[in-house]
Amino acid sequence: MTTYGGVEAGGTKWVCAIGNGPDDLHAVETFPTTTPAETLARTADFFAQNGGVSAVGVGSFGPIDLRAGRVTTTPKRGWANTDIVPVLHDALGVPVAFDTDVNAAALGEGRWGAAVGLDTFCYFTVGTGIGGGVMAGGRLVHGLIHPEVGHMLIPHDRARDPFAGSCPFHGDCFEGLAAGSAIERRWGKPGEELGDRSDVWELEAEYLALGVVNVICVMSPQRVILGGGVMKQPSLLPLVRARTRELLACYVVAPGLSAGLEEYLVSPALGDRAGVLGAIELARLAASQS
Amino acid sequence: MTTYGGVEAGGTKWVCAIGNGPDDLHAVETFPTTTPAETLARTADFFAQNGGVSAVGVGSFGPIDLRAGRVTTTPKRGWANTDIVPVLHDALGVPVAFDTDVNAAALGEGRWGAAVGLDTFCYFTVGTGIGGGVMAGGRLVHGLIHPEVGHMLIPHDRARDPFAGSCPFHGDCFEGLAAGSAIERRWGKPGEELGDRSDVWELEAEYLALGVVNVICVMSPQRVILGGGVMKQPSLLPLVRARTRELLACYVVAPGLSAGLEEYLVSPALGDRAGVLGAIELARLAASQS
Numbered sequence: 001m002t003t004y005g006g007v008e009a010g011g012t013k014w015v016c017a018i019g020n021g022p023d024d025l026h027a028v029e030t031f032p033t034t035t036p037a038e039t040l041a042r043t044a045d046f047f048a049q050n051g052g053v054s055a056v057g058v059g060s061f062g063p064i065d066l067r068a069g070r071v072t073t074t075p076k077r078g079w080a081n082t083d084i085v086p087v088l089h090d091a092l093g094v095p096v097a098f099d100t101d102v103n104a105a106a107l108g109e110g111r112w113g114a115a116v117g118l119d120t121f122c123y124f125t126v127g128t129g130i131g132g133g134v135m136a137g138g139r140l141v142h143g144l145i146h147p148e149v150g151h152m153l154i155p156h157d158r159a160r161d162p163f164a165g166s167c168p169f170h171g172d173c174f175e176g177l178a179a180g181s182a183i184e185r186r187w188g189k190p191g192e193e194l195g196d197r198s199d200v201w202e203l204e205a206e207y208l209a210l211g212v213v214n215v216i217c218v219m220s221p222q223r224v225i226l227g228g229g230v231m232k233q234p235s236l237l238p239l240v241r242a243r244t245r246e247l248l249a250c251y252v253v254a255p256g257l258s259a260g261l262e263e264y265l266v267s268p269a270l271g272d273r274a275g276v277l278g279a280i281e282l283a284r285l286a287a288s289q290s
Numbered sequence: 291m292t293t294y295g296g297v298e299a300g301g302t303k304w305v306c307a308i309g310n311g312p313d314d315l316h317a318v319e320t321f322p323t324t325t326p327a328e329t330l331a332r333t334a335d336f337f338a339q340n341g342g343v344s345a346v347g348v349g350s351f352g353p354i355d356l357r358a359g360r361v362t363t364t365p366k367r368g369w370a371n372t373d374i375v376p377v378l379h380d381a382l383g384v385p386v387a388f389d390t391d392v393n394a395a396a397l398g399e400g401r402w403g404a405a406v407g408l409d410t411f412c413y414f415t416v417g418t419g420i421g422g423g424v425m426a427g428g429r430l431v432h433g434l435i436h437p438e439v440g441h442m443l444i445p446h447d448r449a450r451d452p453f454a455g456s457c458p459f460h461g462d463c464f465e466g467l468a469a470g471s472a473i474e475r476r477w478g479k480p481g482e483e484l485g486d487r488s489d490v491w492e493l494e495a496e497y498l499a500l501g502v503v504n505v506i507c508v509m510s511p512q513r514v515i516l517g518g519g520v521m522k523q524p525s526l527l528p529l530v531r532a533r534t535r536e537l538l539a540c541y542v543v544a545p546g547l548s549a550g551l552e553e554y555l556v557s558p559a560l561g562d563r564a565g566v567l568g569a570i571e572l573a574r575l576a577a578s579q580s
Contacts, residue, residue: 119433120431120432120433120434121433132508134426134508134509136424136426136427136429136431136433136509137426137427137429137430137431137432139426139427139429140427141410141426141427141509141510142410142427142510143409143410143411143426143509143510143511143512144410144506144510144511144512144544144546144547145510145544146510147507147508147509147510148506148507148510149507149508150507151503151507152503152504152507152508153444153445153500153503153504153537154443154444154445155443155444155445155446156445169539169540170537170539174507210443213441213442213443214442214443214504214508215508216434216438217437217438217439217440217441217442217464218422218424218437218439218442218504218505218508218509219424219426219431219433219437219508219509220431220432220433220434220435220436220437220438221433221434222433222434247443247460249459249460250459254434254435256434257434
């Protein structure tokens, strides 16, 4: 049986897996992201020692150059302009597919998770930063480079929230206001230590709803998936649903947008496995096209 | 030779054309949009009297229901819930394709205009309102309904611009701040009577750049086309380019985004014919699939 390899290439941790889907993962290994040489060698060893694979997919932290298969201008030390695809391809001799970590996660959710049967949707991850994978008409969106939903510019009421924002490029862009690192800097401690304080989570829901509304306006997703560590606060998703609905103000009317948006704004069904499973799906698609 | 019909179905005026492209338009007729019955009968007559067509494409004002081929909740008197496709199909007996006016214009620009050879781009029209057509991966984006870029929520500095916004749904959304009707209400007269006042056009460029940046972040277009009556002010496009570049703050780096964005943020190449030519292309695509 043909078996695929998936790599979730994160800036902090690196996940490799072999298998064909969520119910068929033969091997999974997670290790810290160290130097490029060490990390990529360990990746190649993992696939070689576990019986080999017919193709590998990589969902990578970014920004990336999709065509060259490399990470480009990352601030992560030692990783700027690092070839990923050429190195793994040389080591393994099989097709290596490459995309952003969030596009891979979107692909995984579309294949097995919260977006099965949909052709146009968005997967947000709200963690230390904010990223988004976008599927439109059944294809992952790349365009000029790849989506960078974290850097949208959204309303910021400085009377309500004087925090200047934490993005080193844009200050109070979406990520600069709503990512985990913004929460920590605004309130003086990380989200998981802030309990269910309504001031914290209502403000967070405001910003997340603004980001969701803008994605709805630009690409009319059939569903929006909100994942990442920040979304683990249980009160947050219902607040985002309620505020999104208020902000849309009944302008965009569709069956999927009715009632409380419970079916429209959802959590990832694959949880923390969306990225590596999506990478496996990237591999399968690459093998079927080669 | 196979010949196609195009209809640019506007809320104020209605344009019908027969032909195969910008250099091959056999007949063009423009008339005011009156009642649905009269307007659609006149459309059917136009095609019948000019020798018939093998398929018709309609780019319509909205919001629309793509599958049903109808205009839905428009405030335009007499037009709410009006069937377009079924009526024209019954009258003409040929395939009738249907999309938004702005998606049609995007399609036209992609086939013959400012986006030839690109698969991911956005066409904005900045007129009385603001609309946008989106092409991603070579396909027009529909998703849940269709893009509504005019209703994105963008930063609004009320110290600089106390105007509350003109959108009846959202107040100071993108359209509520930047459309032609917002300009007229804010300054007391329409844009074309405001000359080249720098306060007017720098503020307008600020809002348009915010909208462009958000579209760049969500779908990473290879190019953005800015059309519509408001863009006819000659100082405006260069101001939007300059402000977009500042707002991106070098975060999204790509060859196409270099220098002054002269190749990236552009005017429609088909001018006012983008909509009806795109409708002809819609017809051609429908005929090739039927």
